Amino acid sequence: MLxxxxxxxxxxxxxxxxxxxxxxxxxxxxxxxIQYFKPKESEKVHIFIPIPARMxxxxxxxxxxxxxxxxxxxxxxxxxxxxxxxxxxxxTVFETNxxxxxxxxxxxxxxxxxxxxxxxxxxxxxxxxxxxxxxxGFYDGLFQSISPETKxxxxxxxxxxEYVDDVWENDIPLDxxxxxxxxxxxxxxxx
Numbered sequence: 001m002l003x004x005x006x007x008x009x010x011x012x013x014x015x016x017x018x019x020x021x022x023x024x025x026x027x028x029x030x031x032x033x034i035q036y037f038k039p040k041e042s043e044k045v046h047i048f049i050p051i052p053a054r055m056x057x058x059x060x061x062x063x064x065x066x067x068x069x070x071x072x073x074x075x076x077x078x079x080x081x082x083x084x085x086x087x088x089x090x091x092t093v094f095e096t097n098x099x100x101x102x103x104x105x106x107x108x109x110x111x112x113x114x115x116x117x118x119x120x121x122x123x124x125x126x127x128x129x130x131x132x133x134x135x136x137g138f139y140d141g142l143f144q145s146i147s148p149e150t151k152x153x154x155x156x157x158x159x160x161x162e163y164v165d166d167v168w169e170n171d172i173p174l175d176x177x178x179x180x181x182x183x184x185x186x187x188x189x190x191x
Contacts, residue, residue, distance in 0.1 A: 001162050006132045010123040013158060014055045025157045026058035028180035033062065033119075033155070036176075036183040041070040043116040046085060046142075046150075049075055053100050056121055057155045063088075074110060076138070077103045083138045084109035114147040120174065125154045129173035129186030130164040143172040151175050160184070 001009075017025070039045060045066055050056035066073045067090055074085045086104045093105045120139055124132040131154055133139060143152060154174045159181060177184045 001164070002166050003132045003135070003164060006124045006162070006164065007135070010132070010158065011054075014123070017055055017157065022055050022157070023058055025180045026061060029057055029155050029157075029178050030061045030065070032180070032183050033153070033178045034065070036178070037117065037151070037153075039066065039069070039071050039117065042072065044072045044074065044112065044114065045117045045119065046074040046076070046112075046115045046146075047117075047119040048121045049094075049102050050121075051099065051101050057157070059119065059155070062119065074112060074115065075104065076142070077107070078138065079107050079109075083142055085112050085142075086110060087112070113145055115150045117151045117153055118142065118146065120152060120154050122154045122156055122174075124158070124164075125156055125160055125174060125177045126163045127160045127184070128163065129154075129175065129177065130167050130171065131174055132164060137170075140170055140172050153178060155179075 047059050047062055050059050063073055073088050075088055076083050077086050086106055086108060087110045088104055094102045095105050096102050120131065122131045122133050152174045153176045155178050157180065159179050160177065173186060175185065175187055
């Protein structure tokens with residue numbers, strides 16, 4: 001299926017979820033992530049802040065856990081059409097931007113390019129790790145700029161059941177997908 005078709009299909013499937021269903025599924029995704037990856041104190045995690053209007057996975061559950069466990073947390077922020085990485089703390093001040101995304105008030109890019117995990121937003125991911133996002137290419141750019149050892153992890157309410165037919169040369173596949181029911185690895189035994 002083409003990315004545009006998958007984007008439309010999975011946007012509709014996501015909109016069909018109630019807020020309660022989305023939160024319960026987000027909790028299951030969080031539990032699967034923690035059980036599989038077992039993140040440790042001082043590790044660095046880059047994670048998106050959810051857009052409520054788009055019914056994204058509620059990553060605030062992850063962020064609260066990471067901060068409580070002294071796991072370093074970085075979030076993306078778009079500044080002048082460029083994605084920067086900002087480290088956040090318990091006392092970080094946030095504001096809502098024009099797209100309805102809560103983001104740090106600060107524009108201080110951490111300059112960090114080594115993360116243990118990058119937890120990535122998406123609308124769909126196929127069984128090869130090909131991600132369908134919102135089509136802006138910010139995460140492909142991020143993936144090119146970070147350490148190759150970083151685990152690129154997608155989170156999604158839905159299991160993959162069809163392939164992305166129009167994968168582009170610059171598309172960088174995910175290493176893992178975490179759903180409410182499982183964790184899929186796309187590394188072919190390279191873990």
